Amino acid sequence: MSERKKRILLVIGGGIAAYKCLELIRRARERGYAVRAVMTKAAAEFVTPLSVGALTGDRVFQDLFSLDDEREIGHIQLSREADMIVVAPATADLMAKMAGGHADDLATAVLLATDKPVLVAPAMNPYMWRHPATQRNAATLLADGVALIGPNVGEMAERNEAGPGRMAEPHEILAAIEARLAPAPTGLLAPPPLITPPAAGLPLAGRHVIVTSGPTHEPIDPVRYIANRSSGKQGHAIAAAAAALGARVTLVSGPTGQPDPRGVDVIRIEAARDMLAAVKAALPADCAIFAAAVADWRVASASDEKIKKDGKSSAPRLELIENPDILKTIAHEGPGRRPSLVIGFAAETENVLTHAQRKRKSKGCDWIVANDVSPETGIMGGDRNTVHLVTADGVEDWPEMDKGAVAEALMARAAAHLRTMTADV
Numbered sequence: 001m002s003e004r005k006k007r008i009l010l011v012i013g014g015g016i017a018a019y020k021c022l023e024l025i026r027r028a029r030e031r032g033y034a035v036r037a038v039m040t041k042a043a044a045e046f047v048t049p050l051s052v053g054a055l056t057g058d059r060v061f062q063d064l065f066s067l068d069d070e071r072e073i074g075h076i077q078l079s080r081e082a083d084m085i086v087v088a089p090a091t092a093d094l095m096a097k098m099a100g101g102h103a104d105d106l107a108t109a110v111l112l113a114t115d116k117p118v119l120v121a122p123a124m125n126p127y128m129w130r131h132p133a134t135q136r137n138a139a140t141l142l143a144d145g146v147a148l149i150g151p152n153v154g155e156m157a158e159r160n161e162a163g164p165g166r167m168a169e170p171h172e173i174l175a176a177i178e179a180r181l182a183p184a185p186t187g188l189l190a191p192p193p194l195i196t197p198p199a200a201g202l203p204l205a206g207r208h209v210i211v212t213s214g215p216t217h218e219p220i221d222p223v224r225y226i227a228n229r230s231s232g233k234q235g236h237a238i239a240a241a242a243a244a245l246g247a248r249v250t251l252v253s254g255p256t257g258q259p260d261p262r263g264v265d266v267i268r269i270e271a272a273r274d275m276l277a278a279v280k281a282a283l284p285a286d287c288a289i290f291a292a293a294v295a296d297w298r299v300a301s302a303s304d305e306k307i308k309k310d311g312k313s314s315a316p317r318l319e320l321i322e323n324p325d326i327l328k329t330i331a332h333e334g335p336g337r338r339p340s341l342v343i344g345f346a347a348e349t350e351n352v353l354t355h356a357q358r359k360r361k362s363k364g365c366d367w368i369v370a371n372d373v374s375p376e377t378g379i380m381g382g383d384r385n386t387v388h389l390v391t392a393d394g395v396e397d398w399p400e401m402d403k404g405a406v407a408e409a410l411m412a413r414a415a416a417h418l419r420t421m422t423a424d425v
């Protein structure tokens, strides 16, 4: 019995690269896939539905509110009948709508209604691709489980414009489709994993980012320790955001209940001195972000045995000594060892900005992310954060966001900063 043809639903966005989707359709059909196309209104400005339909050998779907289309095969059915949805070219606009969950035309409604794997091939001007909004949207899509292919680096349609933004070539997109839809070889239960974004197109590709997260536990004896209320949510979110932008990420984490972010090397430590050693061992790095709430002090001589309450002697007195200053130590590493961008966190309960500005100078770091962790803010352990970004140029007050969005925005800024530093050289 012959196998049912795999079905690709191709969503064509309104960009110059739309002409390349004709070749993609031709190649996909040659490889035995059934292709059905949905075009945005703008896509029809670049390539005609007639050409697309001639190549797919099927009707082309364009209108969410077409009575005939909706009666015959509704938008929900369109997305359900496909084995995979491919968005090519994915305009900046389509990516923004997908990231925001919009559904105001057929293309976006189909994408929101699907339960199938989605592969997105961005194509746009390099400035559009590098814009923090597009970077945030790309990070959101990756976090939502959407696969990205490209964009590639190269010449643009516009004269004198080059950089990341060229749509991946049809044969590359087809290879990505096949990696997902090919029948599993005998003995394997699952198809190969959905492709991961090719590092070349992503803003932190080829970069190493170190992130610290969570509290430290400073031992008193083998069973007791001094700790703080840090949950690790912000640091872990930063590590995930850096990985989504293509970085190799080392996350040095104190004890937290957070799951390991995908695609990140996690090194677990307990005490501040171990955290410093792990960070030093992970150098060199392009960027280091110190989001962990490191204990300032530790017990001078932790007991090797559990301290007993014998009812006779008085309560033990704990002598505290200072822990190493991890942020300051790394910010003062020598050439070739100091990361190009060192970012500290300042968790304060009063005079947040004054303390943060002072801390940036005294620690020798480049940026400070300052936040007010007074109990009434709910930030420590909570899901949301209101931060101020303190740089040499001044202070930016960011709106209240969830910790994931803070992480994405921070990493997009870090990526842009590293890019300008490289360009300056």
Ligand SMILES: Cc1cc2nc3c(=O)[nH]c(=O)nc-3n(C[C@H](O)[C@H](O)[C@H](O)COP(=O)(O)O)c2cc1C
Binding pocket: 012, 013, 014, 015, 016, 017, 040, 041, 042, 043, 090, 091, 092, 093, 094, 123, 124, 125, 128
């Ligand atoms: C000549 C021309 C070329 C364009 N090329 C692109 C492009 O390559 N990528 C992109 O994101 N937007 C491009 N745009 C802008 C999109 O067409 C515009 O954002 C449109 O609203 C996208 O609609 P859609 O996302 O629904 O397809 C271009 C516009 C024009 C006029």
